[in-house]
Amino acid sequence: MINVTLIPVHKDNYCYLLEAEDGSVGLVDPGEAGPVIATLKEKKLQPDVIFVTHxxxxxxxxIPGLLGRHSCPVAGPFSETTRILQMDILLDEDSAFEFGDEAVRVLETPGHTRGAICLYFPESGLLFTGDTLFSLGCGRLFEGTPEQMWNSLQKIIALPDETLIYCGHEYTQANAEFCLRVEPDNQALQKRSEAVKALRAKGQPTLPVPLKTEKETNVFLRAGSAERFAELRALKDRS
Ligand SMILES: [Zn+2]
Known part of the structure; x- marks a missing residue:
């Protein structure tokens, strides 16, 4: 199993530190070097790979600050070589990549950006979604259509219910308010919203979250069609 540590960076981003049983160390989306280097130092770890979602x-x-201290490959979306300059390993859905002793599956999830990917670790049941899926939300459509994003979300919906979702941002509390406007009578959503409030009041993260919970509470996953998804995304953009 892979052990995951959340490293808060910037205002509300999370970088994730992965430790495999064989001692392999990985990072997902290091948006800022300082806090990540401090965590690595404290844990006396060196990264073996840096993953990026978009x-x-x-x-x-x-990434540059980390590579200045630690030499390791950077793995990210195959189509983004001109926008992510440090990549050594290009990932697409056919990639056979391993981290520790585990296979890593890549989901191509365009919508938020053209080249966005999610990283799935089937054995440990972990999914790193970047800005494609947030708890109770989804990424804004900067470079894709609602249809593309809806198709991308279908790939996530198809994963096992117990999959733990690690998102790129701590947006859950604000997202809960929007979901409650759309589905005020959803009891699972009301419960999750209260739990989120309590966690945030204590300064604690609301992630990871099981996919099952998201399926019961996230109005974007529950849209049912690309058309309804497009309506909800437009409504959220205006709110
Ligand atoms: Zn983004």
Whole structure:
């Protein structure tokens, strides 16, 4: 199994530190070098690989600083070589990549950006979604159509219910308010919203979250069609 540590970076981003049983160390979306280097130092770890989900600065800006201290390959979306300059390993859905002793599956999830990917670790049941899926939300459609994003979300919906979702941002509390406007009578959503409030009041993260919970509470996953998804995304953009 892979052990995951959350490293808060910037205002509300998370970088994730992965430790496999064989001692392999990975990072997902190091948006800022300082806090990540501090965590590595404290744990006396060296990264073996840096994964990136998409090209936005708040997910990749820590890479040069990390590579200045630690030599390791950077693995990210195959189509983003001009926008993520440090990549050594190009990932697509056919990639056979391993981390520790585990296979890593890549989901191509365009919508938020053209080249966005999610990283799935089937054995440990972990999914790193970047800005494609948030708890109770999804990424804005900067470079894709609602149809593309809806198709991308279908790939996530198809994963096992117990999959733990690790998102790129701590947006859950604000997202809960929007979901409650759309589905005020959803009891699972009401319960999750209260739990989220309590966690945030204590300064604790609301992630990871099981996919099952998201399927019961996230109105974007529950849209049922690309058309309804498009309506909800437009409504959220205006709110
Ligand atoms: Zn982004």
């Amino acid at each position: 090209h936005h600065w708040d997910h990749i800006d820590g």
